[in-house]
Amino acid sequence: MNGRTYEEVAVGEELPPLPIPLTRTLIVATAIASRDYQDVHHDPGLAVERGSKDIFMNILTTNGLVDRYVTEWAGPAAVVKAIRIRLGVPNYPGDTMTLSGTVTAKHDEDRRVEIAVRGENGLGAHVTGTVAVRLPAKGAI
Amino acid sequence: MTAYEDFAGREIVPPREGPDPVNVPMIRHWAEAMGDRNPVYLHDDAARATGRPGIVAPASMTQAWTMRGYAPAPGTGGTGAEELNALLEKDGFTSVVATDSEFEFHRELVVGDRVSVREVVESISPEKSTALGVGRFVTTVRTYTDQDGEVVAVQRWRLLRFRPENQAPKALRPRPAINRDNAFWFEAAREHRLVIQRCAGCGTLRHPPGPCCPHCGSFEWDTAEASGRGQVYSFVVAHHPRHPAFEYPLIVAVVELDEGTRLITNLVGVEPGEVEIGMPVVLDWLDADPDLSLPVFRPQEND
Structure with a gap:
């Protein structure tokens, strides 16, 4: 797997967009993998009763997908230092969420890079936030 | 002071250890479901090639280690958490949706780590009208520690507890003043x-x-x-x-x-x-x- 060094990254660089099909299976499988058994993440009838139009993705999974998106781009040597997200519209089954990201800052003292991330689905912005990763120095990998 | 304001600064979940140590099968389950192919989560060699001592868990998985699971034992939620929940339910805020998560990771988790979490209320908002219904935002800070009591991550966590719009009990019209003449x-x-x-x-x-x-x-x-x-x-x-x-x-x-x-x-x-x-x-x-x-x-x- 290719990795990025701190020196290779420039503020303003855009990450390639990543579309994620929001299948019902993905929403249920990720909820269970995160040990989140809230009924709104797997039971459509109860989700409707609780005021939702269908089951929807849990926030732990949004964290997980944003983490995956940034570390796929940064490479396996990257160490995630922060994930700060705000949720907007829900991720319902049948939609697609497309993640995009832009490098917004570099901190030389600890080789930390900040990436603004955004995940859009058919309803609007599902997630907006920032991920901070520490990248290896040139020659370290 | 309302009952809600009493909760600011209160520890609602005392330190509670996750049921399982950080382990490869649960990481595999997570990585498969997320579609995450980063080899450092499953292969010691790949992890060592990046300068790590061995497999690490995905940072975003930190919270999952302390989730209470499908059938938590009664009382394991913390008495403060149960009190707050009862107060919210009493006011009809029976639905919940997470709105914010702000994680700062102090170190990567490795296989065998035992993760505990404690949770302190930062603030509870006044009632707000939202697209989902009327509710209150509950902001807490969760501190994750390892087996030595060292902090591994801190998470500011915000939930909206709300009254589902389609279940809002409709108020009755004021009763007419009925007497023997009318x-x-x-x-x-x-x-x-x-x-x-x-x-x-x-x-x-x-x-x-x-x-x-x-x-x-x-x-x-x-x-x-x-x-x-x-x-x-x-x-x-x-x-x-x-x-x-x-x-x-x-x-x-x-x-x-x-x-x-x-x-x-x-x-x-x-x-x-x-x-x-x-x-x-x-x-x-x-x-x-x-x-x-x-x-x-x-x-x-x-x-």
Whole structure:
């Protein structure tokens, strides 16, 4: 797997967009993998009763997908230092969420890079936030 | 100070250890479901090639290690958390959705780590109207520690606890002040009959109902059935203050019946801007709830 060094990254660089099909299976499988058994993440009838139009993705999974998106781009040597997200519209089954990201800052003292991330689905912005990763120095990998 | 304000700064979940140490099978399950192919989560060699001592868990998985799972034992939620939950449920905020998660990771978790979490309330917002319904934002700080008590991650966590819009209990209309002199009129309304009190002495019709004829002074009376036709004598449009039982803007009208008496009522099936004094209207019925039916009026349709 290719990795990025701190020196290779420039503020303003855009990450390639990543579309994620929001299948019902993905929403249920990720909820269970995160040990989140809230009924709104797997039971459509109860989700409707609780005021939702269908089951929807849990926030732990949004964290997980944003983490995956940034570390796929940064490479396996990257160490995630922060994930700060705000949720907007829900991720319902049948939609697609497309993640995009832009490098917004570099901190030389600890080789930390900040990436603004955004995940859009058919309803609007599902997630907006920032991920901070520490990248290896040139020659370290 | 409201009961909610008492929770600010309070530890609602005392340090609680996750049921399992950081382990490869649960990481595999997570990585598969997320579609994450980063080899450092599953292969020691790949992890060592990046300078790590061995496999690390995904940073975003930190919270999962302390999740209570499918059938948590009673009492494991923390008494503060249960008290807060009971308070929220009592106010009808039965639904929950996470809105913010702000994670700072102090170190990567490795296989064998035992993760504990404690949770302290930062703030609880006043009631807010949201797209999902009326609710309160509950902001907490979760501190994750390892087997040595060292902090591995800190998470600011915000939930919206809300009353689902489609379940909001609709308020009842204020009850009419019913007494022995006017009860007959409301009882007739429940049968969808609009009646007018009539003096048995002189035949004069009167409304609102009363014990004595203002024309001849007789206490004897009976009723006449109204035709249900009339016209707008006067009206106002109420915008504020709002009562939850009513739809706004609310048209409150004085309708003069063809029989000559007037009553205060609501107009339906018409926009406030379209109402005119003298407009012909016809009777309709509002079944507000099982105990209350009231006459309302709508514009007479042109033949």
